[in-house]
Amino acid sequence: MSGKVPLEKIDDYTWRIPQYKPGMRVPGMVFANRELLEKMQTDRTLGQCVNVAHLPGIYKYSITLPDGHEGYGFPIGGVAATDYNEGVISPGGVGYDINCGVRLVTTNLSEQDIRPKLAQLANAIFQNVPCGLGSRRKDFRVSVHDLERLVVEGVHWAIDHGLGWSEDIKHHEEQGCMKNANPDKVSTTAKNRGLTQIGTLGSGNHFLEIQKVDEIYDERAAKSFGIEHEGQVTIMIHCGSRGFGHQICSDYLRVMERAVQKYKIALPDRELACAPGNTKEAEDYYQAMACAVNYAFVNRQTIMHWVRESFKHVFREDPERFGLNLVYDVAHNIAKIETHMVNGERRKVWVHRKGATRAFPPGHPDIPAELGSQCSYLEVWGQALGFLWVQRKPCR
DNA sequence: ATGTAC
Numbered sequence: 436m437s438g439k440v441p442l443e444k445i446d447d448y449t450w451r452i453p454q455y456k457p458g459m460r461v462p463g464m465v466f467a468n469r470e471l472l473e474k475m476q477t478d479r480t481l482g483q484c485v486n487v488a489h490l491p492g493i494y495k496y497s498i499t500l501p502d503g504h505e506g507y508g509f510p511i512g513g514v515a516a517t518d519y520n521e522g523v524i525s526p527g528g529v530g531y532d533i534n535c536g537v538r539l540v541t542t543n544l545s546e547q548d549i550r551p552k553l554a555q556l557a558n559a560i561f562q563n564v565p566c567g568l569g570s571r572r573k574d575f576r577v578s579v580h581d582l583e584r585l586v587v588e589g590v591h592w593a594i595d596h597g598l599g600w601s602e603d604i605k606h607h608e609e610q611g612c613m614k615n616a617n618p619d620k621v622s623t624t625a626k627n628r629g630l631t632q633i634g635t636l637g638s639g640n641h642f643l644e645i646q647k648v649d650e651i652y653d654e655r656a657a658k659s660f661g662i663e664h665e666g667q668v669t670i671m672i673h674c675g676s677r678g679f680g681h682q683i684c685s686d687y688l689r690v691m692e693r694a695v696q697k698y699k700i701a702l703p704d705r706e707l708a709c710a711p712g713n714t715k716e717a718e719d720y721y722q723a724m725a726c727a728v729n730y731a732f733v734n735r736q737t738i739m740h741w742v743r744e745s746f747k748h749v750f751r752e753d754p755e756r757f758g759l760n761l762v763y764d765v766a767h768n769i770a771k772i773e774t775h776m777v778n779g780e781r782r783k784v785w786v787h788r789k790g791a792t793r794a795f796p797p798g799h800p801d802i803p804a805e806l807g808s809q810c811s812y813l814e815v816w817g818q819a820l821g822f823l824w825v826q827r828k829p830c831r
Numbered sequence: 832a833t834g835t836a837c
Contacts, residue, residue, distance in 0.1 A: 507832095532832040569834055628834080639832055681833045689837095768832090 440481040442472075452485060452497075458703060459488040464496040467503060475503060483510040486703045490515060492522020492712070494777050494784060500791050506530060508706035511790040517712065519772060519783035523700065524717045525709035526691060526724075528787025530768045531684045533724055534731035535641075535675030536608075537792075538764035540739060541661040542757045544668040546647050552749055556645065559745035564643060564738050566636035575737075576631050583618040583626075585633075585733050586726035593733050598740040606761040608793060611732045617722035622686050629679030629730060634737035641674040643738065660762050670742055670759075672735050675768065680727035687720045712785055721770070728769060735764055767792045 442465070443451040450472060452463030463484040467475060475481050480503050487509055488497035494516045503512035508527020517523055542549075549556070565572055577585065585592040590611025593599050604611055618626070636643055648667045651657045662669075676683075691708035694700075694716040700709065710716035739761065743754035750757070770787050777784070 530832070535832070637832075641832085675832070678833065685833090 440476075440485060442481075452481065452488070454488070456485065456489075458701070459485065460490070461488050461493050461496055463488050463499065465499045465503065466501055467499075468501075471502060475499075479505050480510045483508070483704070484513065486707060487513055487515050487528070489701075489703050490517055490523055490525065490707065490709065491700060492518035492520075494518065494522075494782070498791075503790075506789060508704060508708070509787065509789045513787070513789045514791045515787045516773075516775065516777075516784040517787070519785060520713045522712050522785060523709035524712055524720060524770060524785045525707050525787065526684050526687050526720060527706050527708065528789055529684070529724060529770050530789045531681050532675035532768055533680035533684060533727035534729075534766045535673075535768040536731060536735065536764060536766040537671065537673045538735050538739065539762040540670040540672070540742070541760050541762055542668045542670070543663075544757055545664075545666045546668060547666075549645070549668050553645070555749045556745060559749050560643065560645075560742055563741040563745050564634065564636055566638065566641075566643070568638045570635040570637065571631035572634055573631075575634055577629075577633055579626060579630070582629055586618050586621070586629075586729045587616050588612060589616075589729035589732050590736050593736045593740070598733075598737050603736065603739075603761045607732060607764040608766050609728075609732075611729075611736065611764065613725040613728040613732075615722050616725035616729050618726055620719045620723040621683060621726050625679055625682035625686065628682050629677070632677040632679065633730075633734055634741060635677060635734070636672075636674050636738065637677055642671070643673075643742070644671050645669075646671055661758070661760055662762075669762075670739075672738050672742075674731075674735060674738070676727040676731035677734065679730050683723050683727045687723060690716055690720065721772070724770060728766065731766070732764065765792050 440452055441455050443453060445451055448466055448468055450465040454462055465484060484497050484499045498514040499510050500512040500514060503510050507530060508525060513528060515528060590604055590607055594601055594604060646669045648662055648665050648669060651665060688708055691710055694710035695702060695708050698711050743759050746754045746757050746759065767790055770785055773786050774781055774783050
């Protein structure tokens with residue numbers, strides 16, 4: 436089916452899908468090189484990009500970023516903004532792993548400093564951070580009361596419980612705490628699944644790696660983020676909201692399937708189940724999703740804490756001695772209410788990002804001041820698009 | 832991605 440999706444070349448890495456189907460409200464915009472594009476033509480990726488273009492209230496484009504591939508409803512790499520009132524919010528535009536994301540931690544060590552202790556360190560981390568399908572912590576389980584606090588307070592909860600340093604907070608998207616989180620909108624099943632999984636990695640493409648800086652492209656930018664030299668050791672953590680977010684997604688997909696009937700929404704694919712933005716169903720999903728967003732922030736924060744503890748154990752020194760500063764924690768599966776200029780007017784929109792990291796426009800407060808007000812960080816795809824600033828997720 | 836499976 437997707438073999439028939441027409442593509443217009445904009446440049447070597449940008450392809451436009453015209454509104455060739457009567458139901459398409461906007462064109463598609465696909466960012467891919469030849470090789471990736473060819474792969475997309477063998478599966479449902481482009482067809483899913485076209486399906487997203489049918490969503491009520493969608494603005495400007497249905498976007499697919501590298502490395503776009505098949506997902507549930509939206510393709511992974513899918514980005515769409517829909518009108519807050521006239522549009523819809525769709526859990527398929529976020530995915531099952533709500534606030535799957537990545538954080539980078541720097542150290543002041545070089546490869547040669549760490550090499551002799553590497554095996555020991557890897558073992559310590561392996562002990563301290565459970566991984567794999569269904570991984571749980573027996574040593575650290577939160578009560579239902581704690582869970583309900585942490586999904587509202589986000590990283591603040593972790594810091595208050597000794598699971599990090601206060602300066603970590605400002606190095607998170609949303610300062611590690613999404614507002615509107617409401618645990619009353621989360622099922623007991625989801626809460627129960629969440630109790631034993633704080634500080635666990637999970638499986639699939641989730642990872643915790645000890646890395647070294649291979650090459651610095653922009654010295655000034657790198658320095659402001661604490662990347663000083665090639666060979667510097669860093670740590671990267673990629674994971675999400677575990678069974679908690681997964682359960683919330685499946686619970687609300689059911690709610691949204693009913694909403695599609697109730698509000699008589701025409702959709703090309705039932706995996707795009709959604710609700711009009713100004714309904715209770717939309718509000719409930721958003722409040723529950725925000726809980727999973729905060730859960731995932733706390734999960735990555737807690738994992739980082741146990742990495743710091745592992746350094747302390749292996750080197751028998753305070754972790755501060757090794758730097759171990761958080762550069763940034765960023766989500767790539769999330770929906771947010773944002774205001775953007777669209778075709779010259781201020782619009783409140785639902786931004787769906789699935790496998791798409793936010794990048795910062797010039798002047799964004801999260802850009803280190805020393806980089807100057809004209810600097811944008813990460814690749815600003817948005818300049819081509821007019822109002823959305825997005826970046827491809829880190830690929831593996 | 833995820834205890835699984837409408």
